[in-house]
Amino acid sequence: MIYDLTWPLHDQMAVYPGDPACQIGRIHTHEKDGVQLTHIALGCHTGTHLDVPRHFVASGQAIESIPLDRFIGPASVIAVPWQPDQPLDLEKADWSGYQHGDFVLLSTDWEHRGDTSAFFQDIPSFAAGTSELLIKKGVRLFGLDLPTVREVVRPGFDKRHMHRTILGNGMIIVESLANLSKLVGKRVWFSAAPLLIPGSDGSPVRAYAQELH
Template sequence: MIYDLTHRLEEEMPVWPGSPKPKIEIESTIEQDGYLENHLQISSHSGTHVDAPAHLLVNGCTLDKFRPDYFIGKALKIDLTHCHQLIKEEEFLFLENFAEPFDFLLLHTGWGRYWGHPVYFQKFPVLNSKAAKFLSNLKLKAIGIDTISFDPVESDALPNHHIFMLKNMLLIENITAMDPLPQNKIFELFVLPLYFRQADGAPARIVARVEG
């Protein structure tokens, strides 16, 4: 079974406060030009997207420096819908003895249900520092979440971002539709960011494949 975990890019979609909204304009039409073509203007962090270490670190790696196979691997989803505002280290301690290896960890907070509403930016669940440090030591390729950010909107220092990026981990934000994914069972994940020069981040198509 294939599951699409990606928000469709639209002009009125939620964006990080202060970031420009996407612009999607018809450049050419079949009636006038013989073909249809759109002009896209988007931020590198529009919609469902991947943050590279270069987003915050001066000498951090950009997405275009990662090999294509880095974006494919085994994933695990953790149900955190019972957590409110703060996600603590205790939620993840079982991972130390998890039977199977995995490359990606998806945090399902359930906050994606507020996508398109002002509350999406307000008091969404975030990791506390101990939880972030614990997860950063798991040697993952990336960690993803169904909120706008791994840090509160009002945060200037973005401490959780730094904790992960200093370990060269990628961050996936604004994931959607994680409900059908199995809990504590390994599945295959494809994280496919746009490929462009000096990519500090990029919109991405996130797709899961679950056996059975």
């Protein structure tokens, strides 16, 4: 069975504060023109999307310089349910099914906020040291149901530390995944290939997974 892990794109959908609105409209219609042609305008980090190193690292790789096999591979789905005012601690997750070099997909139950403005409010932070934990474990791609990643702010570190650290180590981040709660504890084959946008720091994706047996 294939699981669709992607939020639908639609006109004026909720987006991360400061990002451009998603605009989808018809340039031509069957009724008027005998053909349908759709126009879309959106930021590269709209909906289910990925971040590549260029997003936070000026010298980092952009989309076109990353091989496609970096976006497709085996993934372990783990869970750390979010709790109000509590950092997400990946040390407490069940890593027993993880194999070194796997992708990691994290379910926090944030997906249940759905496609609303609440999805971008009071986003949980990760415990200090999460970036280093992911790097130490050899994670090649980190996907999750949150719209962004950040660790709790502490002296000497700002809210961009997590992005800079894991992207700076060549890891790919896939944000705003849907339906991950259905796959917790499973090992899957995951795909989130980006559009080929030269120079870009990210891209919307059609993310999906299939259980591995």
